[in-house]
Amino acid sequence: MATVQRGIGIGGGTVSGPVARMARPPVPPAPRTVPADQLPAEVDAVRAAFTDVAEALQRRADAASGPAAEVLFAQVMMVADPALADRAEALVRGGDDGPRAIDAAFGEFRSALAAAGGLFAERVADLDDLRDRAVAVLLGLPMPGLPEPGHPHVLVAADLAPADTALLDPASVIALVTEQGGPTGHTAILARGLGIPAVVGCAGAEALTDGRLVLVDADAGTVEADPTPEAVTEAAERAARRRRRAAELTGPGRTADGHPVKLLVNLGAPHELSAAAAADSEGVGLFRTEFLFLERTEAPSVAEQTDAYARVFAAFAGRRVVVRTLDAGADKPLPFATATDEQNPALGVRGLRTATRDPELLEDQLHALALAADGASAEVWVMAPMVSLPGEAATFADRVRAHGLATAGAMVEVPAAALRAGELAEACDFLSIGTNDLSQYAFAADRTLASLAGLLDPWQPALLDLVQLTAAAGTRGGRPVGVCGEAAADPAMALVLTGLGVTSLSAAPAALPEVRAALAAHTLADCQALAEAARTAPDASTARARVADALPEARLP
Incomplete structure (x- = not known):
């Protein structure tokens, strides 16, 4: 039976496909005590982890363009900040092992950004991603990142790090659904720039499992699990008509x-x-x-x-x-x-x-x-x-x-x-x-x-x-x-x-x-009627629904 989850639609468009979930971040082993004679090696390993992450992201940034490159360069600056490595070293010398020191150092920076609020706090997800990458390098674990199921899919994640969003291939990732995020976060901005339909801030996405068929409607901000074949066909036809009409007009x-x-x-x-x-x-x-x-x-x-x-x-x-x-x-x-x-x-x-x-x-x-x-x-x-x-x-x-x-x-x-x-x-x-x-x-x-x-x-x-x-x-x-x-x-x-x-x-x-x-x-009169219907609605969902109901699909690309 179909179930519908709601979030904030980004970019517009409706597509269907199987879910592929992001890999979970690395789980550090139990805390350990670092012997005094091994402290220099532990410090060197922590600093090398920061350097490796920075260099890998720099390579991605050099190969990217547009908003993706901007976001990746910003991440490089974060992980290459000497204050971060210095703090991690101090924590190791104070008794933490490498993974705990990395986690704690990032945690302090994370708290400072979160307390600043506003757009500063949007960088919190970036720091979490950098922390996970540094821990993975230190422990020799697989780098957290995008799934590769070998077929077009709907990517589902708690949130998406800039380094991953920058690598999205619209030919493979046909839609994006995240549990967290808002309409002005980096995920939304990059998804819009890539032309990938997305629904962010969709708390119910946690229940979507690998391989499950979903219908993502970025216009309505909905994700329908187990849609009927008829709904999938209708969505595909509607998307094709939108693309065709949009391509016909210029000027x-x-x-x-x-x-x-x-x-x-x-x-x-x-x-x-x-x-x-x-x-x-x-x-x-x-x-x-x-x-x-x-x-x-x-x-x-x-x-x-x-x-x-x-x-x-x-x-x-x-x-x-x-x-x-x-x-x-x-x-x-x-x-x-x-x-x-x-x-x-x-x-x-x-x-x-x-x-x-x-x-x-x-x-x-x-x-x-x-x-x-x-x-x-x-x-x-x-x-x-x-x-x-x-x-x-x-x-x-x-x-x-x-x-x-x-x-x-x-x-x-x-x-x-x-x-x-x-x-x-x-x-x-x-x-x-x-x-x-x-x-x-x-x-x-x-x-x-x-x-x-x-x-x-x-x-x-x-x-x-x-x-x-x-x-x-x-x-x-x-x-x-x-x-x-x-x-x-x-x-x-x-x-x-x-x-x-x-x-x-x-x-x-x-x-x-x-x-x-x-x-x-x-016509302008049409637009004015739609504006009045939306503006006098009691809430955002009703405003969106009123306009959608008043727009026959044939008249909206």
């Missing part, structure tokens, strides 16, 4: 009655530039500039920044590029820009607030952007992250224009900004909604906790209320309002956002074809 985003909705890509690192520029988009809706600043002891020079920005503007010649100024703080601490003593970095000095502490950081960045934009044919827009007050938006806009950059905007990521969106719109030229952070701050929900993943569901009606407030303010003021959060990648949600008044959607390049096809199949 600017428009509803069936011609209402324009700009379709833009997100861009966050140099190695993503080629694929992003080749995508059928109208430009960049979110150019994250942090890659220039991270893992450095001092800020990049104006010349270095200018060169990086100029390459992006050249790649998107004739198209829009929306640049987000430095979003330091929270999960992206910088030694030259952020304080080390903040108790809650997610609520601390981050985003535009860093310009108060160090005005020259923003001034140099704006100067570099102006130099890069001079003579470029790209339409350069500049926006500030983490704007809370209209006065902040006005001051930022003045600084942008003082550098000769014509278009300045503000991100709406905190409820205060949405509630005063009309005044923000008066102060600048456009608004951009970051649904990920807006969800976290609106619901006071740590987005690293699987138990709270439902609160971060972009279908939450309260979040849609905030989007509508912002979009309506933009309409009244004649200002465009975009969405650059993960919600923009969902075709059904794209219709709702359009109905709420959003004028542009920015997502991963792989998501744009189905979003374009969904828009082309519905």
